[in-house]
Amino acid sequence: MSDAGEFSVIDAIVAGAAQPATTVLGPGDDAAVLAVPSGRTVATVDVLVDGVHFRTDWATGEQIGRRAALASLADVAAMGARPTALLVGVCAPADTPIELVTGIGRGLQAEAQAAGAGLVGGDLTSSPVLTISVTALGEPVDAEPVLRSGARPGDVVAVCGRLGWAAAGLDVLSRGFRSPAAVVNAYRVPEPPLAAGPVAAVAGATAMIDVSDGLLADVGHIADASGVRIDLSATALTPAPRLLEVASALGRNASTWVLTGGDDHALVATFPAGAALPDGWQPIGTVLEDADGQTPDSAPDTVPDLASGVRVTVDGQSHTGAAGWDHFGRPG
Amino acid sequence: MSDAGEFSVIDAIVAGAAQPATTVLGPGDDAAVLAVPSGRTVATVDVLVDGVHFRTDWATGEQIGRRAALASLADVAAMGARPTALLVGVCAPADTPIELVTGIGRGLQAEAQAAGAGLVGGDLTSSPVLTISVTALGEPVDAEPVLRSGARPGDVVAVCGRLGWAAAGLDVLSRGFRSPAAVVNAYRVPEPPLAAGPVAAVAGATAMIDVSDGLLADVGHIADASGVRIDLSATALTPAPRLLEVASALGRNASTWVLTGGDDHALVATFPAGAALPDGWQPIGTVLEDADGQTPDSAPDTVPDLASGVRVTVDGQSHTGAAGWDHFGRPG
Numbered sequence: 001m002s003d004a005g006e007f008s009v010i011d012a013i014v015a016g017a018a019q020p021a022t023t024v025l026g027p028g029d030d031a032a033v034l035a036v037p038s039g040r041t042v043a044t045v046d047v048l049v050d051g052v053h054f055r056t057d058w059a060t061g062e063q064i065g066r067r068a069a070l071a072s073l074a075d076v077a078a079m080g081a082r083p084t085a086l087l088v089g090v091c092a093p094a095d096t097p098i099e100l101v102t103g104i105g106r107g108l109q110a111e112a113q114a115a116g117a118g119l120v121g122g123d124l125t126s127s128p129v130l131t132i133s134v135t136a137l138g139e140p141v142d143a144e145p146v147l148r149s150g151a152r153p154g155d156v157v158a159v160c161g162r163l164g165w166a167a168a169g170l171d172v173l174s175r176g177f178r179s180p181a182a183v184v185n186a187y188r189v190p191e192p193p194l195a196a197g198p199v200a201a202v203a204g205a206t207a208m209i210d211v212s213d214g215l216l217a218d219v220g221h222i223a224d225a226s227g228v229r230i231d232l233s234a235t236a237l238t239p240a241p242r243l244l245e246v247a248s249a250l251g252r253n254a255s256t257w258v259l260t261g262g263d264d265h266a267l268v269a270t271f272p273a274g275a276a277l278p279d280g281w282q283p284i285g286t287v288l289e290d291a292d293g294q295t296p297d298s299a300p301d302t303v304p305d306l307a308s309g310v311r312v313t314v315d316g317q318s319h320t321g322a323a324g325w326d327h328f329g330r331p332g
Numbered sequence: 333m334s335d336a337g338e339f340s341v342i343d344a345i346v347a348g349a350a351q352p353a354t355t356v357l358g359p360g361d362d363a364a365v366l367a368v369p370s371g372r373t374v375a376t377v378d379v380l381v382d383g384v385h386f387r388t389d390w391a392t393g394e395q396i397g398r399r400a401a402l403a404s405l406a407d408v409a410a411m412g413a414r415p416t417a418l419l420v421g422v423c424a425p426a427d428t429p430i431e432l433v434t435g436i437g438r439g440l441q442a443e444a445q446a447a448g449a450g451l452v453g454g455d456l457t458s459s460p461v462l463t464i465s466v467t468a469l470g471e472p473v474d475a476e477p478v479l480r481s482g483a484r485p486g487d488v489v490a491v492c493g494r495l496g497w498a499a500a501g502l503d504v505l506s507r508g509f510r511s512p513a514a515v516v517n518a519y520r521v522p523e524p525p526l527a528a529g530p531v532a533a534v535a536g537a538t539a540m541i542d543v544s545d546g547l548l549a550d551v552g553h554i555a556d557a558s559g560v561r562i563d564l565s566a567t568a569l570t571p572a573p574r575l576l577e578v579a580s581a582l583g584r585n586a587s588t589w590v591l592t593g594g595d596d597h598a599l600v601a602t603f604p605a606g607a608a609l610p611d612g613w614q615p616i617g618t619v620l621e622d623a624d625g626q627t628p629d630s631a632p633d634t635v636p637d638l639a640s641g642v643r644v645t646v647d648g649q650s651h652t653g654a655a656g657w658d659h660f661g662r663p664g
Contacts, residue, residue: 024372025479029557030410030541031376031470033477036368040356043452044363045467047421049459078362089379089421089465120375127381133421133465135377138363145365147357209362225361 017109022084022139023118032120034085034137041084042138042145044075050130058173061103062110063188064132069111071212072136074192074265078210080146080201081138083117083194088134091127104132115194141198146269151207151226155270157285158277160196162186163215164239164254167261168246175250183246192265196280200269203278208269214260216312216319219268219285223311226270232285232314259319349441354416354471355450364452366417366469373416374470374477376407382462390505393435394442395520396464401443403544404468406524406597410542412478412533413470415449415526420466423459436464447526473530478601482538483558487602489617490609492528494518495547496571496586499593500578507582515578524597528612532601535610540601546592548644548651551600551617555643558602564617564646591651 019026025033034041048054048068056064069086076083088108092101101124112119117136151157169187178184192210200208207226209218215237223230239247239254247254270287271277290311310318351358357365366373380386380400388396401418408415420440424433433456444451449468483489501519510516524542532540539558543550547569555562571579571586579586602619603609622643642650 029479030407031374034373036371036373039368041366041368042363043419045419045421045453045455047423047455047457049423052458075362087375087377087467089377091379091381121377123377123379125379126384129461131463135419135467147361
């Protein structure tokens with residue numbers, strides 16, 4: 001990559017990026033300029049690191065770029081917001097094949113465009129480790145974004161999108177296999193239902209989150225933030241037949257993928273009892289009173305709540321497996 | 333760091349971050365929510381990598397965090413905007429001393445707060461290499477942000493902030509020295525004149541940029557984007573006495589630091605001839621007609637313009653030294 005030079009690679013990444021109407025000024029100045037007609041923006045950042053979040057022998061550059069974009073876009077969707085812009089930082093070793101970097105750029109651009117967002121900023125720099133930082137901005141479609149803290153006893157818990165598929169794909173890849181493609185590709189490029197987030201907001205969702213740490217962990221975040229308990233239905237979470245087949249072949253438990261796997265970026269939301277769920281949303285559980293009558297933690301989403309295991313149950317029973325994923329290796 | 337766990341470290345980074353009135357929802361949900369009363373936001377991202385942009389044996393964690401925040405905040409200022417929010421991604425090896433990570437967090441928070449911005453989002457993940465991504469958002473104080481492309485023949489070129497001090501500090505540190513403190517600290521924590529950007533916008537600045545690649549290179553970006561030539565005054569760019577002393581002791585050329593050093597994040601702007609320069613701005617040159625009558629490049633800031641050497645002169649002469657800094661090692 002050193003021959004081509006930093007600036008031309010940045011140019012290759014942003015070249016041709018279609019810009020939506022909200023992009024007043026795209027890449028190339030000190031900063032981009034965005035129109036925010038509603039006067040509210042949501043903003044989130046995620047970082048993906050080679051060997052931690054992806055492997056270049058498991059996916060193409062374009063797949064890696066798409067996955068990086070989707071991780072941040074799913075966070076915007078989970079607020080009930082429509083993505084408007086991505087800003088990306090790409091760190092790459094000097095000997096990185098330029099095709100890998102341009103592939104990452106193409107993948108970022110493809111998912112930005114598909115989501116209606118502009119790829120408005122980029123910083124490329126050398127680093128010993130390929131690293132991708134994606135900041136996503138978005139515009140809430142409702143007056144108020146949907147937070148994690150709004151679930152109320154009696155609400156229905158519903159999911160939109162796939163659970164366990166990416167985890168199955170990761171399991172397959174980790175064992176050195178490259179198929180079946182259905183699960184491997186689910187890991188390489190997830191399919192978060194981005195449009196379902198704003199639809200859920202308009203439909204009255206009281207709380208929402210995207211499943212990035214695993215269903216139990218992320219439902220636990222809603223329960224903690226809302227000061228409630230949540231009981232999930234094992235029947236509603238029966239793994240898809242294809243997952244059961246793959247699990248059987250590998251000697252794994254498909255339900256563990258469904259309950260604890262991240263990376264699919266499904267959306268989980270709570271809706272008032274009796275509300276008609278929007279298309280694509282399936283009920284998976286119920287919000288209950290917190291037995292202890294506890295108030296929400298003061299910083300419920302950033303401090304690990306060791307008691308959250310008792311706030312989320314499946315058919316009334318605590319789940320005893322690992323609840324989620326901690327990048328520093330501690331059980332979540 | 334693995335013992336303390338990911339979430340509590342993130343918490344330590346964001347804990348106590350004062351939030352300005354524009355922060356509707358701070359860290360802890362899928363995304364932050366920001367009020368954008370003017371309906372316009374500027375957005376930029378910069379990534380700093382251990383061993384490339386900083387060294388942990390040259391600066392404390394807090395200094396590294398402050399420097400990372402200031403690099404992005406200066407980009408916001410250079411648009412004539414007031415910073416409103418930072419989102420940070422921190423990648424750290426599992427054996428990173430937790431004090432280093434919390435120091436980085438304190439530094440990021442300190443500069444966010446000093447600039448009036450909220451530290452509204454953070455993602456911490458493991459990586460073999462300590463890496464800091466900072467996205468900065470801001471609100472233009474004038475109806476229109478100040479771009480690089482607005483310089484017109486006859487305009488005065490002016491600078492606010494220091495030139496060459498950080499480059500001198502880098503030179504000192506690179507030789508294994510730790511003093512004089514004045515230049516070493518200028519490298520460790522630059523002092524970009526953040527408030528001067530919005531002031532310049534209100535005062536009628538026609539173009540603006542922050543000096544991150546070096547004065548000649550960044551003035552060249554204005555010249556390229558605006559389709560003009562710029563002649564700088566050597567007298568106006570006479571190095572400060574302290575820089576001349578340091579250069580003499582090291583056997584270096586202080587003018588090279590002033591003309592090609594980045595990292596101080598001074599602001600350079602053009603103002604209409606005869607305009608009263610705001611406090612702190614010093615005239616350093618003049619905007620001239622482009623002799624070739626060329627129109628601006630189609631992508632002037634992302635494609636290296638090999639002809640830009642002739643678009644920026646000092647006392648009418650081309651500068652023959654390295655014009656700037658390319659992270660992949662190619663002369664800019």
